Each structure stands twice: as structure tokens, then as C-alpha cells.
Amino acid sequence: MSTDDMSIGAAPHTPSPPIRVLLAEDQVLVRDSFKVLIDATPGMTVVGEAGTGAEAVFLAQRHRPDIVLMDVRMPDMDGIEATRRICADPVGAGTRVLILTTFDQDDYVYASLQAGASGFLIKSATASELLTAIRIVSSGEALLAPTVTRRLIAEFRHGPRPAPVVRDLNDITQREREVLTLIGRGMSNSEIAEHLHLTVGTVKTHIGRLLAKLHARDRAQLVIAAYEGGLVTNSDGHR
Missing domain, CATH: 1.10.10.10 (Winged helix-like DNA-binding domain superfamily/Winged helix DNA-binding domain)
Structure with missing residues (x-):
């Protein structure tokens, strides 16, 4: 085949860059399982791991991930404050936060959304649901089911809530x-x-x-x- 023949036709497909994920979870075993799953998934990669909220803020500023998978309950600084700081950073405007929560225990829905979170993932979610959630939030959509909005309304009803x-x-x-x-x-x-x-x-x-x-x-x-x-x-x- 001549060089001219090779130049005819559609341009070669350029694969999209992988979704870059920062893990913020204080339980090492849980964090390790997330890392293994995400790194084994085509189109995704883990760029950092944080065991505290303060580490999550630092690593988000350092790596500028697409997604921060953020646990609410962490030592040093909770996930809500870490989310607020990450989302308030104008340099990291492309970073979105996906909150890890247990709805039966965590009363943080309103505060997390107001801090800038783009969605919620229940800790009992399956591997498939986790990967789907990362893709949804990375695409610019919010992961906010009717069950979450009902919980949010309940928090409005019972208060108190942030200004x-x-x-x-x-x-x-x-x-x-x-x-x-x-x-x-x-x-x-x-x-x-x-x-x-x-x-x-x-x-x-x-x-x-x-x-x-x-x-x-x-x-x-x-x-x-x-x-x-x-x-x-x-x-x-x-x-």
C-alpha cells in the first residue's frame, strides 16, 4: 500500500483521556478496594489517595482530579468542609465531588450540596453502580435521585441548616x-x-x-x- 493510499479515509480515533479520580476515605481496606476496581476499569485511573479531609484538599490542589470520591466522616477535617474548600478553589473548577454516604446515618445531604457536591453514592453500592456514578458526575451531570431530594426536604423541615x-x-x-x-x-x-x-x-x-x-x-x-x-x-x- 502506498503512502497516498494510507492517507485516504477517516482520521485515526484518538481515545479520550481517562477520568482521573482522587480517593478520600479513611478506611484503608475500603480505599484499597476502590483503587483496585477503578484502576482496573478502562478509561479511569486513581491519581491520589487521602485518609483525611485535609489530605483530600491538598491532593485535589496538587493533582486537579476530575472526580473526588469523598467520604463524609473523616479525621482532621470532615468531608463537607473538604468539599467546600475544593469546590471554592477557582483553579480546580473542573473538579467534581461525589460524596460517599450512608443515608440511614448521615444527615449531611443539604450541607454537602451547598458545599458544592455534585452527587451522592451510598456505601453499600455495587461496583457497577460506583463506576456508573463516577461516569455520570464526570460528564457534568448531578447524581441526585428522588430519594435524595426527599431527604433534603426533610432536612429543610426539621432544620437547623446553614445560611x-x-x-x-x-x-x-x-x-x-x-x-x-x-x-x-x-x-x-x-x-x-x-x-x-x-x-x-x-x-x-x-x-x-x-x-x-x-x-x-x-x-x-x-x-x-x-x-x-x-x-x-x-x-x-x-x-
Whole structure:
């Protein structure tokens, strides 16, 4: 085959860079199991391991991972404060935090979201669920199921909670307000589309505009905006 023949046709496929994960978990055995699983998965790699919240902040600044898999309960600095510091760092704006939690014990849903977390993963999750969660959050989506939003509403009901981050809802349209309300109720894009008789593409467009107008990092922060703006009430927790 001539050189000219070789140059004809589609360009060779360039593989996407791997998802870079920082593990923040104080239990060594759990952390090691996560590392083995993630490093063995094509398209993912562990770039650092932290046993305390302070180490997680330091390593996030050092390695700039795509995802921090963050345990809530850690020595030295808890996962919420570590999340807040990581997400507040403008240099690390591309880093997203996936919180490891046990919903039956941890009352940290609201605080974690307000700190900037992009989702939650229950510690009893399967290996497949863990990998799927990493991919979802890495893609820019929030991992926030209706069960999580119901828990969040319960925390609003019983308080106390941190001071709200005020977001002005006056500049959003009526349709955007409807979409934001349904996001706050934990609906997926397809559920919102069905409820409002829209296409999924149109829903995504509205969400993109809401993110820009409300200066929200991701869907999780839109949930916070819906609650703090009074668009979701306590009764919405019983869908």
C-alpha cells in the first residue's frame, strides 16, 4: 500500500483521556478496594489517595482530579468542609465531588450540596453502580435521585441548616421556573419533558439557561436554588 493510499479515509480515533479520580476515605481496606476496581476499569485511573479531609484538599490542589470520591466522616477535617474548600478553589473548577454516604446515618445531604457536591453514592453500592456514578458526575451531570431530594426536604423541615446562598429568581422565565421546580422535586430530564409536554432537548436547553442565570455549578445546585427560592415545599417530599 502506498503512502497516498494510507492517507485516504477517516482520521485515526484518538481515545479520550481517562477520568482521573482522587480517593478520600479513611478506611484503608475500603480505599484499597476502590483503587483496585477503578484502576482496573478502562478509561479511569486513581491519581491520589487521602485518609483525611485535609489530605483530600491538598491532593485535589496538587493533582486537579476530575472526580473526588469523598467520604463524609473523616479525621482532621470532615468531608463537607473538604468539599467546600475544593469546590471554592477557582483553579480546580473542573473538579467534581461525589460524596460517599450512608443515608440511614448521615444527615449531611443539604450541607454537602451547598458545599458544592455534585452527587451522592451510598456505601453499600455495587461496583457497577460506583463506576456508573463516577461516569455520570464526570460528564457534568448531578447524581441526585428522588430519594435524595426527599431527604433534603426533610432536612429543610426539621432544620437547623446553614445560611442559604441567595440566588435571584427574578430573571428566569415562567417556563424555566417550572423546570427548576421539577428539578427540585427530583425529576429526571425525561420525566420533566413528559410532565411539561416538551422534548428532552428543550428541557436540556432550559437547564443550561438556568445554570447560567443562577450561576449554578451543576444540577445539584439547581436543587438548592429551588428549595431556597421557595419553589419546593415540604409536601413535595412525598411524591
